[in-house]
Amino acid sequence: MAREPMTTSTEAQTAVATSKSQRAYAWLHERIVTREYTPGYRLVLAAIAAELDMSVVPVREAIRRLEAQGLVTFERNVGAHVAMIDDSQYRHSMGTLALLEGAATALAAPHLTEADLRRAREVNRRLVAGLDDFDPHAFTALNQEFHAVLFAPCPNPRLLELVTTEWARLGRLRDSTFTFVPGRAQESVREHEEIVRLIEAGAPPADVERAARAHRSATLAAYLNHEHPGAHA
Amino acid sequence: MAREPMTTSTEAQTAVATSKSQRAYAWLHERIVTREYTPGYRLVLAAIAAELDMSVVPVREAIRRLEAQGLVTFERNVGAHVAMIDDSQYRHSMGTLALLEGAATALAAPHLTEADLRRAREVNRRLVAGLDDFDPHAFTALNQEFHAVLFAPCPNPRLLELVTTEWARLGRLRDSTFTFVPGRAQESVREHEEIVRLIEAGAPPADVERAARAHRSATLAAYLNHEHPGAHA
DNA sequence: CGCAGCGTGATCATATACGATCCGAGCGCC
DNA sequence: GGCGCTCGGATCGTATATGATCACGCTGCG
Structure with missing residues (x-):
């Protein structure tokens, strides 16, 4: 099966197992719930990607999840904003x-x-x-x-x-x-x-x-x- | 798996105002709630992308949203499955x-x-x-x-x-x-x-x-x- | 009305997991 | 004691997810 029995495999995995889109999600979630990014704040994909040192792709996935969760609103060809409820x-x-x-x-x-x-x-x-x-x-x-x-x-x-x-x-x-x-x-x-x-x-x-x-x-x-x-x- | 030639991209679909990731989301959602894709079903990004005639990127975004909604489970480097509750x-x-x-x-x-x-x-x-x-x-x-x-x-x-x-x-x-x-x-x-x-x-x-x-x-x-x-x- | 910024999505490169094949050792059978 | 069968384990191949880069088009602003 795996080329290494399981010891080194498990060890290596646990060290770096977190995906970039996960990191982006957690990071954004944190910023939003702590109100560091206040409701209505414009989320620019490229800026976030730069800050987290990754490309826009994982950031977009993270934002999609936040959108499904209701924390972010997304408008086609316009961009994402931190959700604001009336x-x-x-x-x-x-x-x-x-x-x-x-x-x-x-x-x-x-x-x-x-x-x-x-x-x-x-x-x-x-x-x-x-x-x-x-x-x-x-x-x-x-x-x-x-x-x-x-x-x-x-x-x-x-x-x-x-x-x-x-x-x-x-x-x-x-x-x-x-x-x-x-x-x-x-x-x-x-x-x-x-x-x-x-x-x-x-x-x-x-x-x-x-x-x-x-x-x-x-x-x-x-x-x-x-x-x-x-x-x- | 051979890649799709993908000759033309700027034709036909221009009439639809909805984004591809939207379409992928709606399509998958439909399949899941109607149980055409039963719980536990393996969702292969490339296959779905091929079926909907798009690349994997919008499909992944759609799946992220479904994941946030609890309809799909996602495992790093393994793939997505229709969520299954015990x-x-x-x-x-x-x-x-x-x-x-x-x-x-x-x-x-x-x-x-x-x-x-x-x-x-x-x-x-x-x-x-x-x-x-x-x-x-x-x-x-x-x-x-x-x-x-x-x-x-x-x-x-x-x-x-x-x-x-x-x-x-x-x-x-x-x-x-x-x-x-x-x-x-x-x-x-x-x-x-x-x-x-x-x-x-x-x-x-x-x-x-x-x-x-x-x-x-x-x-x-x-x-x-x-x-x-x-x-x- | 044109320019700049930015979202959208395709393609490409890489990493990882799962599956198939192959090798060698243990073991029963002749 | 030799032969073949079976099984554990490593190597390799392929399928697939992940993420970077690039090309395009929309939108908003001057």
């Missing part, structure tokens, strides 16, 4: 996230350990601590962490995959980071507390799901009522 | 579909017209009629149509997108078409009837959602018990 798409995506995350949290609840719950409470405490002297960016990050802790042990990997995708999608909103609605913060952390309490008390999955879903939905509603006006002042 | 993935995907479709149906309910409901009933009648003299393939198709009618007017396009994706995914099960469990059919059509009744009666969205979700979950449970009794927890 308020309507944001609303729909957030509604979907509420659904997915609510279910994931309910499914994960029985598998949460004491340590997990302590961690969730700790994160929520940090959220409370940040309520005065407010930093939207930090709040958003902690908020995500809180939810991630709660649904992480969900036994349905497909569901987790969709939740992740939806998060990435929501991050394509033009301005601001993720969601943050000033008046919502206090209410939000209270709901967090309530969700943890329900889980700890061993509430029925349906109750946990309803609470988690309602929490996201309320955030969405607040966002729509409050933050709708045009961009900056 | 029972575990099927279970998770079906659970997710129950969730998504349940919500979509509940959201769509208020927008269903008389005609929609008539159509749903008609489709279900055809399902009932097919109970004796059984054709799993036809039953599956009608079953999908029934559900599609009910959630079509769902105002959340993102949700519909995910439902569609999940359907395509479920179709990647190696054997048989979609789901069909012999003993389930009668029960299934009764539940269909009940769902339509709930919607017609203007039941609360939560009730519609619960019924639609439970219907799919029951189908899944029956599938698991029948096809793999006592599998998993």
Whole structure:
């Protein structure tokens, strides 16, 4: 079969097994989700190829995948841009996230350990601590962490995959980071507390799901009522 | 393998406005969802390119997109295969579909017209009629149509997108078409009837959602018990 | 209205994996 | 003990993916 039994073959493989199109994909994905490339940013194939020291071919493949994933929009003969969602798409995506995350949290609840719950409470405490002297960016990050802790042990990997995708999608909103609605913060952390309490008390999955879903939905509603006006002042 | 002479390239196709990679994508997508290319089928780039009269480059881009969508698996230096899901993935995907479709149906309910409901009933009648003299393939198709009618007017396009994706995914099960469990059919059509009744009666969205979700979950449970009794927890 | 930039796709060169063939050793049979 | 059969393993060949370069055409801008 192979000319070398398997030792050298395996060794050599593991060292350089990553293809260029893989590298391009990972690189671009990273830039997009971290918002280093903000929504609407024009992606020039040749420039990216040059930066990564490869030709345009692997870059195009990477962008096709990102397109299928919804992170990039592609226009024939024009080029690629980092995807940008409008308020309507944001609303729909957030509604979907509420659904997915609510279910994931309910499914994960029985598998949460004491340590997990302590961690969730700790994160929520940090959220409370940040309520005065407010930093939207930090709040958003902690908020995500809180939810991630709660649904992480969900036994349905497909569901987790969709939740992740939806998060990435929501991050394509033009301005601001993720969601943050000033008046919502206090209410939000209270709901967090309530969700943890329900889980700890061993509430029925349906109750946990309803609470988690309602929490996201309320955030969405607040966002729509409050933050709708045009961009900056 | 001899290369194709490829004498003329600047004729004939100029009328079509769609790019070649688009055409390749659509063509492959079609073949896969119709199960003309069954799960596990090896996709050879050069062969597809020859069939579509193009080079491998657009085909590769198309396959990358299909990969991101989960319809195709890609292995470095080995090639692409039509994605194949195992029972575990099927279970998770079906659970997710129950969730998504349940919500979509509940959201769509208020927008269903008389005609929609008539159509749903008609489709279900055809399902009932097919109970004796059984054709799993036809039953599956009608079953999908029934559900599609009910959630079509769902105002959340993102949700519909995910439902569609999940359907395509479920179709990647190696054997048989979609789901069909012999003993389930009668029960299934009764539940269909009940769902339509709930919607017609203007039941609360939560009730519609619960019924639609439970219907799919029951189908899944029956599938698991029948096809793999006592599998998993 | 022409020029420049850039996306699109074909061709070519290279790397890698899989399969076929061939060689030599172990082993049973005469 | 000699002969042939079979099987493990290496070498080579071919099929195929991967990526670079080049030619062409569209689009936008002056």
